Amino acid sequence: MSLLRLLTLLWVFMRYRLDTLLTGHVPWQLKPLFWLCSLFPKPSDDRGECLRIACEQMGPVYVKFGQLLSTRPDLVPSDIVKALNHLQDNVTPFDGQLFKAMVAEALGSPIEALFSEFDDQPLASASIAQVHAAKTIDGREVVIKVVRPGIAKTIEKDLKLMRSIAAFGERWLPDGKRLRLTDVVRDYDITITDELDLQKEGANACQLKRNFEHSPMLYVPQIHWDYSTNNILVMERIHGIPVTHMDELRAQGTNIELLAKRGVEIFFTQVFEHNFFHADMHPGNIFVSKETPSQPKYIAIDTAIIGSLTREDQYYLARNLLAMFKRDYRLVAELHVQSGWVPKSTRVGELEAAVRSVCEPIFGKPLAEISFGRVLITLFKTARRFNMSVQPQLVLLQKTLLNIEGLGRQIYPELDLWETAKPFLERWLKEQYRPKALINHMKRYGPEWWEKLPQLPSQILNTIERVEHVSDQLEHIEQMVSDYQDKRKRRQKTRRWEWLALAVAAGAAAFSTATQSWELPTGAWLSVIALLLWSHTQR
Numbered sequence: 001m002s003l004l005r006l007l008t009l010l011w012v013f014m015r016y017r018l019d020t021l022l023t024g025h026v027p028w029q030l031k032p033l034f035w036l037c038s039l040f041p042k043p044s045d046d047r048g049e050c051l052r053i054a055c056e057q058m059g060p061v062y063v064k065f066g067q068l069l070s071t072r073p074d075l076v077p078s079d080i081v082k083a084l085n086h087l088q089d090n091v092t093p094f095d096g097q098l099f100k101a102m103v104a105e106a107l108g109s110p111i112e113a114l115f116s117e118f119d120d121q122p123l124a125s126a127s128i129a130q131v132h133a134a135k136t137i138d139g140r141e142v143v144i145k146v147v148r149p150g151i152a153k154t155i156e157k158d159l160k161l162m163r164s165i166a167a168f169g170e171r172w173l174p175d176g177k178r179l180r181l182t183d184v185v186r187d188y189d190i191t192i193t194d195e196l197d198l199q200k201e202g203a204n205a206c207q208l209k210r211n212f213e214h215s216p217m218l219y220v221p222q223i224h225w226d227y228s229t230n231n232i233l234v235m236e237r238i239h240g241i242p243v244t245h246m247d248e249l250r251a252q253g254t255n256i257e258l259l260a261k262r263g264v265e266i267f268f269t270q271v272f273e274h275n276f277f278h279a280d281m282h283p284g285n286i287f288v289s290k291e292t293p294s295q296p297k298y299i300a301i302d303t304a305i306i307g308s309l310t311r312e313d314q315y316y317l318a319r320n321l322l323a324m325f326k327r328d329y330r331l332v333a334e335l336h337v338q339s340g341w342v343p344k345s346t347r348v349g350e351l352e353a354a355v356r357s358v359c360e361p362i363f364g365k366p367l368a369e370i371s372f373g374r375v376l377i378t379l380f381k382t383a384r385r386f387n388m389s390v391q392p393q394l395v396l397l398q399k400t401l402l403n404i405e406g407l408g409r410q411i412y413p414e415l416d417l418w419e420t421a422k423p424f425l426e427r428w429l430k431e432q433y434r435p436k437a438l439i440n441h442m443k444r445y446g447p448e449w450w451e452k453l454p455q456l457p458s459q460i461l462n463t464i465e466r467v468e469h470v471s472d473q474l475e476h477i478e479q480m481v482s483d484y485q486d487k488r489k490r491r492q493k494t495r496r497w498e499w500l501a502l503a504v505a506a507g508a509a510a511f512s513t514a515t516q517s518w519e520l521p522t523g524a525w526l527s528v529i530a531l532l533l534w535s536h537t538q539r
Helices: 003-015 028-038 047-058 060-069 078-084 096-107 151-172 181-196 198-211 246-251 256-274 311-325 329-339 348-359 372-384 392-411 417-431 435-515 522-537
Strands: 115-118 129-136 141-147 232-236 286-288 298-300
Touching: 003 028, 003 047, 003 151, 047 060, 047 078, 060 078, 060 151, 060 181, 096 129, 096 141, 096 232, 115 141, 151 181, 181 198, 198 232, 246 256, 256 298, 256 311, 256 392, 256 417, 311 329, 311 372, 311 392, 311 417, 329 348, 348 372, 372 392, 372 417
Parallel strands: none
Antiparallel strands: 115 129, 129 141, 141 232, 286 298
């Protein structure tokens, strides 16, 4: 990181008074910086707005970081989240001729030889990539997405600085450890690195498209692999209505209630049935098809960020959510321990009481007014007090659920997420115990089991031999311990006789000194010698 870049970031920090975001005791290392900040007037009393503008001033990497922070209401205060939600998606586009040159270099042909039409004006210009409309030689409408030139190096430089700042902040800031700044930066590193690889985004889109191939609820644009590389992605162009353009949706007669409910159903289908969920479902990535408005269909783009859960996490999450809404807090606490989300040593009763204390006020409201995502955040916040380890896959899930719920209620304010989710979760859990689920599991893993079957007898024999060997070793160890204990007892008994012999010898010596004669009865000396010899044989 160059000194000039660091000074630029410090200037923005002071200019927008980002010191006001930090509360509590100021460590001495930061006092000079805070003093300099105090020389600047506050541009606004809205600290979230100041942070939003600062992110834009610092560049695309920090715009993206601000967007990430806006999805972490478990870590960031609500007023700052609200401001960061308004970060603009559009940034200054780079030159169209450079765009063409990058496409030609990557694909090995001039852009005119690959596409019959190309729009010089970008459809969108984001912090990571830029998108232009085009048409293939055979007449298919497509969009071309290209990673910004030089953005990878810029990101790596800024990430290095972010890691250093996060480590410093965790050590010295009053709330540094609680905010887990290094974890936030690490998550951001993974997220933004994935977004730089457009081939991964294309592969994700293909998988998501297959999962909903015959579904009336979701459509995913086709990827044209012949024109795509790791920094260029060409896909089918879609013509839908942005999901937040409610006037257009109503004008075409869209069934708004069904649209909202289908959004929830799509989410739970992805999480539990497919175990492959689009984890960046903000309004800019979701459109509504203009076809069949009475049976509305979503269109999803930008599949760079995908989440998945282990089978165990799926099971425990479904049971946790059902238990919470049934107010079975004991089961919630037990599931947290069984899943390994909190240490096995956690006192279930204490965790149960903590969950109850934060959930009862929430569930005092009608179900339609309860935020499903907020409940999940509250649950994880409570468990964190009991040393719940960070679960990146659950953080992605939490973020996506908040996006879906917020979007659903923006479309249809009367949406009761629980009305849709509860029967889905109950049905999914029941299906896990049905013979069909077992048969499907056997179909999937049967060939692997069959391939290993001939090796099973020898593996069993080897296991038995190892168990017998371990058993023999344990018996040997037990015998050694027993011998040691017996020997220790004999030594203790021997020491008593040795002390007696020494006492007799000391008495004889004292008698000799007192009488100034070493002539004792022969029996006394023989007794001393006999005691010493006997004790020696007992060792």
